[in-house]
Every structure is written in C-alpha cells, then in structure tokens.
Amino acid sequence: MARAKWLIPTIYIIFLMLPIYWLVSMSFKTTNEILGSFTLWPQNFTLENYRTIFTDPTWYTGYINSIIYVTINTVLSVTVALPAAYAFSRYRFLGDKHLFFWLLTNRMAPAAVFALPFFQLYSAIGIFDTHLAVALAHTLFNIPLAVWILEGFMSGVPKQLDETAYVDGYSFPAFFVKIFVPTIAAGVGVAAFFCFMFSWVELLLAKTLTAVAAKPIAATMTKTASSSGYELGLLAAAGTLTIIPGAIVIYFVRNYIAKGFALGRV
Amino acid sequence: MNKTVNQKAWFFVAPVLILVAFNAIVPLMTVVNYSVQETFGDNVFFWAGLRWFEEILRSPRFHDALGRQLFFTGTILAIEIPLGVIIALAMPRKGPWVSVCLVLMAMPLLIPWNVVGAMWNIFGLPEIGLLGKTLNTIGFDYNYTRQPGDAWFTLILMDVWHWTSLVVLLAYAGLVSIPDAYYQAARIDGASSWAIFRYIQLPKMKRVLTIAVLLRFMDSFNIYTEPSVLTGGGPGNSTTLLSLDLVKIALGQFDLGPAAAMSLIYFLVILLFSWIFYTVMTRGEEQ
Numbered sequence: 001m002a003r004a005k006w007l008i009p010t011i012y013i014i015f016l017m018l019p020i021y022w023l024v025s026m027s028f029k030t031t032n033e034i035l036g037s038f039t040l041w042p043q044n045f046t047l048e049n050y051r052t053i054f055t056d057p058t059w060y061t062g063y064i065n066s067i068i069y070v071t072i073n074t075v076l077s078v079t080v081a082l083p084a085a086y087a088f089s090r091y092r093f094l095g096d097k098h099l100f101f102w103l104l105t106n107r108m109a110p111a112a113v114f115a116l117p118f119f120q121l122y123s124a125i126g127i128f129d130t131h132l133a134v135a136l137a138h139t140l141f142n143i144p145l146a147v148w149i150l151e152g153f154m155s156g157v158p159k160q161l162d163e164t165a166y167v168d169g170y171s172f173p174a175f176f177v178k179i180f181v182p183t184i185a186a187g188v189g190v191a192a193f194f195c196f197m198f199s200w201v202e203l204l205l206a207k208t209l210t211a212v213a214a215k216p217i218a219a220t221m222t223k224t225a226s227s228s229g230y231e232l233g234l235l236a237a238a239g240t241l242t243i244i245p246g247a248i249v250i251y252f253v254r255n256y257i258a259k260g261f262a263l264g265r266v
Numbered sequence: 267m268n269k270t271v272n273q274k275a276w277f278f279v280a281p282v283l284i285l286v287a288f289n290a291i292v293p294l295m296t297v298v299n300y301s302v303q304e305t306f307g308d309n310v311f312f313w314a315g316l317r318w319f320e321e322i323l324r325s326p327r328f329h330d331a332l333g334r335q336l337f338f339t340g341t342i343l344a345i346e347i348p349l350g351v352i353i354a355l356a357m358p359r360k361g362p363w364v365s366v367c368l369v370l371m372a373m374p375l376l377i378p379w380n381v382v383g384a385m386w387n388i389f390g391l392p393e394i395g396l397l398g399k400t401l402n403t404i405g406f407d408y409n410y411t412r413q414p415g416d417a418w419f420t421l422i423l424m425d426v427w428h429w430t431s432l433v434v435l436l437a438y439a440g441l442v443s444i445p446d447a448y449y450q451a452a453r454i455d456g457a458s459s460w461a462i463f464r465y466i467q468l469p470k471m472k473r474v475l476t477i478a479v480l481l482r483f484m485d486s487f488n489i490y491t492e493p494s495v496l497t498g499g500g501p502g503n504s505t506t507l508l509s510l511d512l513v514k515i516a517l518g519q520f521d522l523g524p525a526a527a528m529s530l531i532y533f534l535v536i537l538l539f540s541w542i543f544y545t546v547m548t549r550g551e552e553q
Contacts, residue, residue: 008356013370016427019389020373022396023381026388038399080281087278092269099279101544106290107481108536110488112509113529116516117293140289143282201378203491218378232388239381246376247369254365 020243026236034232049237059238062217065131066200067245069214072135074195077142078150078188082181085150090159100151103144114140115208122209129211137209138199145198146191153187154180189256196249217242300526318527328528330503331511332535338507339486342425346482347475349426350433354441355467357434368438371431383495386424390496410497414504417497421505424492429485433478440474441467476547480540487536508532 026034027049028042053059087093088100118137119128127133161183165175181188207219221238301318303311322328357367374382392398392409397420401408410416444466452462490509493499499506499514506514512532516525 005356006358008353009358009367009371012353012430013367016371016374016431018396019385019427020377022389023385034394038394040396076285080285083278084282087275090269091272091275093271093273093275096275099283101541103282103286105537105540106286108484108488108540109290109294109533110490110509110512110529110536112488112490112512112516113297113533114293115513116522117296118289120296121292136285136289139285143286147282197376200376203378203380218380221380221384235384236388239377239384242378242381243373243376247373250369250372250376254369 023236024240026233027240029233029236031231031233034236046233049233050241052234053237053241059217059220062215062220063241065210065214066206066216066218066242069131069134069138069206069216070196070199072131073138073142073199074192076135077139077146077195078192080139081143081146081150081191082188083176085147085154086176086180088147088151089154090162100147103147107141107144109140111141111202111204115204118205119208128209129213131214133209134206134214134216135199137205138202142195142198145194149191149194150184150187153184153190157183186256189253193249193253193256197246200246297526297529300522301530302523304523318523319531322524322528322531327511328531331506331508334504334506335487335508338421338425338489339483341422342429342486343479343482345422345426346430346433347479350430350478351437351471351475353430353434354437355463357438359442368435371434373431374428375431379491380495382424382428383492386420386427386492387496390420412501414501417501417505421493421496424496425486425489428492429482432481433475436474436478437471440471444470472547476544480543483543484536484540487539 025041028045028047029039030044030046030048033039033042033044088096114137122128122133122137127136157180161179162175165179170179203216203218206216210216210219217238221235302315303313304317358364377385389395390398390408390410392402398408398410407413408416410420448466449462452466457465488509489507490513493505493507494510494513497505499510509532512525512528515521515528
C-alpha cells in the first residue's frame, strides 16, 4: 500500500491539469478549429490570439490594471495588518475577542451584498474607476485574513524575543521593523500570497467599481464575450495569460508556503 | 502565551479598524437603510418597516435558493474535506517532489474566478469540450446546459477541482508540523496506521481543518462568479444559488428593498453557522 501512495497525488494533479490543458491548447487554435471539430491538440497551430492581446491596448491594459490594484491591495493589507496582528498576539485589551471575530465576519460578507453600496460609496467620494477603489474594496476581505494568518505566526514567536530587544535598548518601532518582522518573514510571505490570490481572482467587486480607466482583465474578457460573439480562441488565450502571474507568485513563495505553514499555527 | 493587559494596543489595531469599518459599516448601513424602505426610483423613498423581511422569509423562491445553497455547500464540504485530507496524507514529506506538488496543486487557486467558470463551461460542452465529449463518447447522455442533474454534477466537480487544493495545503501544513518523535513513539507502541491517523494526525490537524471548513463554508456560501459564468443559474432555476438570486433581484430587477432584506438574512445565516462552528471547535482551547 505504501508503494502505491504516490498514485493519489499524481491522479489528483492530472485531474487538476486537464481543464487547464484544454484551455491552453484552445488558445493555440483558431476559432474555426475550436467550433468546427473536436481535436485533442491544435492542428493548425497559431499564435494569432496572443498577438491580438499583446498589440491591442484594450486587452493588455487590463492586465496592467489588475496587477496595479492587486499590488496596492497586498501592500496595504499586509502593512496595516502587521501592527494589528501584533496587538492581538501580545496584548489583551478591551473588546479584543469581539473585535477579532468582527473582523472575521467581514470575510463572510457576500460580495454580491456589497457590490451596489460600494459603487455608491466610492462614487460619492470620487474614486470610482480608479485602482485605489478596487484595492480598498478588496481590503474588506483581505485585511481580516492577513490579521488572522499573521496573528498565528506571531503567537509562535516567544515573548522573550521582545523583552530581550527592549533590554538591548531597541525602541518599539526599531524592534518591530528590524527584528520582529524579519523573524516572521515566512508569515508575511504566506499572508501576502493569500492577499494577492484573493484580490487577483475576485471579479464581482472589481467589475462593479471600474468602468474604463481601471478595468481589470477579467472584466475585459466578459465584455468581449458578449460583444463580438464567440471569439473562443482569443478568450482562451486571455484566460491562459491570467494564470501566469499566479504561477509566478506560487513559484516564488513555494518554500514559504511549505515551511511557513509548518512554523505558524495557521 | 500569557498576554499582558494593555489598552494602548488599540492604537495598533486602529488602522485596520478604520479601513475595515469604512468598507464594512458604511455599505452595511446602506443595505440596512434600503431594507426598510420602498422606492419607485428618482431617489424617492418610503418607510416600509419589516415588510421586505416578512416577504422574503415567506417567499418560496428564497426557500428554494436557500435549499439549493445548503445542498451545494453540504456536498462540496463532504467531498473536499475528506479528499483534501487523504491527498495531504499521501503527499511526500521531504524531497524535491514537495515543491512540485505544492506548485501544481495551488494552480487552480490562483485563476480568476470567471476564468474558472469559462474554462469549465468550455471543458464540459458536449460537442467541443474534453469532458463533455468524453462522457458522451463512453455512452453517457451528458449535457449540462439542458439537464439539471448534469449541471449540478459539473458545478460540484468544478468546485472540487477549484478548492480541494486549499484543504490539501492547510491539512499538509498541519501534518508537517508533527515532530518525528511522535511517529517513532507510535511505532514502538505498535500502533496501526489507523491509530496513528486517529490519535496523532487528526488531533494535530484539528486547528487547520477548522480553518479549512470555515473558509470553505463561507466562500461556498458566497459563491457567485463561477456558477454565473458556468450555468448562469440554469437550466431554468435549477442551479440558482443564493447570491445568483440576490444579484438577479438587486441588479436585474432593481428591487432594492427586497434585495437588501435578503442580503441581511443571507449574511445572518452565514454568521450564525460560522459562529456555532467556531465556538464548538475552539471550545476547550482557551484553558
């Protein structure tokens, strides 16, 4: 039985890869080939779909927009979550448990519930259709998650570290930035990974809060699908390209994920 | 860890509090506001009291959507949690294959949700999709755009594909945190592999599995984009989950009052389930 153990992850990974393979292989087909016949791999291999995306600004600006707001969101979420997570892991204060649970409840709020109020709120303060609007809206579910993850990691660091640093004459900010944050670097990596992930994949809010200037790539895809009929090859190429940033991020944080999870209480 | 009482810790929490409050409280109040008013457009509002709440709670349409939602969430939890644990147990603990497994398994998690929906939409088409064509070739009459049963099958398979990896990652993290000494001790005592799982691995995974169940519960209850792209709630209303129905009422029909009342009921249902689960699972952890 022990020898056949590798079979389970292998079969699972094959199952994961099949739909992705189908998408990637479609992106190299012409729309005619996709609709006309059933072929397991591209018969008339073409890069036309990718060329359209990289030369047409309505396509490639979508990627740039997505990357900008995801980056703003990740930096913002992790930065404000760090001191808060420290407070939750080190101190008891009035209402701390309630506050923690309240933060988590925002993770439960359905985006569909908030879409319309968000639209009105951000229009009212004049940041509708900016990268900041999407980044801010995504903090609603990313900050609670970042606080939750970081708190787990910080609680794993013994308090003696803080006390020793104070004895050595560090001020709190110096201790926090120079000693504490590097100690939980793996936790910061994991938190940033999850913030990136949830901001990158979310569409409902991103679509509601943008029109032209900050429109995410995923929204560009839905609009093309409805306006120009079925450009399946083009859609497949655009979809394939949305997988790449995620794949790069996973590659960089892979060791953090394995080690990071093990270190923290996550 | 014994924590010191320090009220100044509030200053550390303040930035988070301000940002989240701005994002949560203002929109939530807007929703509450709508839920008790009637509007005929042009920004004219009338007090409606609790009428919308009564209407929603009594409407068969809401009951049906809630029923479908509970069925969906129950099914995917029953599949994804055990499957995730089994895969995590079978994964290598050391060596180069760990990274390969983690990177490949995390892939579906990082694909935008509408791309996931579109991908499965095409994957399942009976004429040109790999899944649809294969099923039809081996003799199943599979067509998810026409048959509700097939639509459900595709929806659940898509969610299992999309999210099982999250459970795997979390369960795996719990497993690798178990020191080798535990296993050595178990071997000396002659414990069976079931006993090792039941008395060493499962208790050690309790915390991460709590997180996994909570995250999967919340997210599957909120699921919108993937089913909306995959089936659009159809055929008919057979896969119209709660948030699909909500968006139909709010943005499709622009019935803001009922939509807001439904949002609040919806939110309270999630809150209630999560709170019960959280309390039960963390009970006894405080001591």
